[in-house]
Amino acid sequence: MRFSRWRAAGNEYLLAERSELGEPLAPERVREEVGSSDGILEVVSTDGAKAEIVIWNPDGSIAEMSGNGTRIAARWLSERSGAHEVRILVGSREVTAKMLGDEVEQDLGPVEVYERERVAGLEVTAVSVGNPHAVVVGDPDDIPLVGPLLETHPRYPERTNVQVARIDGPGRVTARVWERGVGETRSSGTSAVAVAAATHGEGDVVVSFPGGDLRVRLEDGRAWLIGPAERVE
16 A cells, blocks of 8 residues: 655645555555654545544654644645535534635634633643644753643643743744654744734734744734645656
8 A cells, every 4th residue: 555745834744545545544554664754644534525534643653733734735736626625524624625726725714713821830821723832932942842831731641742832023933843743844834823822813924934934814813824835746
């Protein structure tokens, strides 16, 4: 069985349809197959311009959501179906996506930003984008220490994604991300939304990761994410 490999702003995922796998993926097989990629996108089913997917982390756990992962799935489905707009279902959350040339615009839905609190001596803002995030404003180069410290902190019994962000000016942020079940990655779509929401609240924000820039638009508690997605093999 052959997986296709896709890239989105520095993240790389393997993608395969469940119908071609012979049987649904399981954690042990994910750990065997994932290699150096940031996860596996398992396409459960398709119906025209709609697809249901499962997002697997490299450690065999399942992610509730991934902005870069759903953007890759959207590009894959658009190329397969010929549709300009597609819908990607992840668990109970549905992401609508529109092709914009080399980029994809996604409506990621509601974003919840919680009151800042002190955790492990750090000022942390928790954000939900269909998955959990803990945002710290500071030096992004601190992520190797802050990431594992917060990911497994008792405050987050199911673990959390972690970002350390520096505000560079109105509408611009630089960040590094530590993904739950993955470790540090070069970028993250939902992390971009979490960072933008925690630092700006509303409006247009460009979030710069080591893997590249992602654009976020925040309106009335809802987030849109714009970025690239391409097949690499």
